[in-house]
Amino acid sequence: MAKTHQRDYYEVLGVTRTASVDDIKAAYRKCALKWHPDRHPQDKAEAEVKFRESTEAYSVLSDSQKRQIYDTYGHSGLSGAGGGVDFSGTIFQDFHDIFGDFFGFEDLFSGARRGGRSRRSQRGSDLRYDMTLTFEEAATGVNTKIKIPRQEFCGACNGTGAKAGTGVVACQTCGGRGQLAYQQGFFTITRTCPACQGAGQIIKERCIECRGQGRVEKERTIELRIPPGVDTGTRLRVQGEGEPGPNGGPAGDLYVVLEVKEHPFFERRGADLYCTIPISIAQAALGAELQVPGLAGDEKLKIPEGTESGAVFRVRGKGLADPHGGGKGDLYYHVRVLTPTKLTREQRKLIEQLGTSLKVENKPAERGSSLFDKVKDIFG
Ligand SMILES: [Zn+2]
């Protein structure tokens, strides 16, 4: 045990370095009674520290051999093997002499809680639920209900695990104290009762519903509001919908982990959406007004005369929502001019005619004409 600061044992007991064994015993009795934690319900922890401190001082100074080591080498002389204070050992034998059957020191030193029945409450486990959404559901958000199996308190036995009407009985092994006392020398040491694990009570007949567990697995329906714009990997936390905490502790949380299915033609990058629209040579050369699919119904896409393949048109604010409450993303239409592959005889003739009157110099294109330069905004 690491000790950062240790007070002088004589100072702790308030005696001089030449004090007799009887003086030391009397001083310790005074200290121990003063600092008994039961007398300090407001600041029990601090009192316990003081109480242990004085006990430690007493255990050393009342032992002539240890006292000599301490006088010569100080605290460090006692910290090695054979030194120090063994709280589970012989020191307890002295208490009986000093205090008689005074209030439960054994509890204090065995580290057990007095009363034994105060089982520690803990926070319940978190639960994970995986959920798959369509692209549209993720885009618009949904209110849905999910069913999750989880541990709940058994209603039949009120969480006690005992069959209705039978209740619990005091543990016979420990007589309901939750602890077993062992006589050791003059003193008594207590241990947690193995029969009831310190609860002090035992179930007479097990509840049929929960087989004595006090909890049952139940399917619970939870209403879930999924905000628009969620994506694969989004984790929604539903507070307090995890498993209930043992011994009345707070419930854990439920985490809904989302997976969003891909859309057949919208590609998602953050809150922005991308979509490729094929157009004909004629539409590219002459311009056209198209009806193209958007997230919420069709959008009008006006292709200007002389549009090149690869041009990108942006419709601001028609992308996905930011689930964290930010603005909306944009919707991008990427135009691809389709080169005709299966021509009829007539179409071939027409294109041949076009070819003779439309000459292109097949020289390398200039650098720096990136796709982004071709993004054009569409308003309305
Ligand atoms: Zn039950």
Ligand SMILES: [Zn+2]
């Ligand atoms: Zn017991």
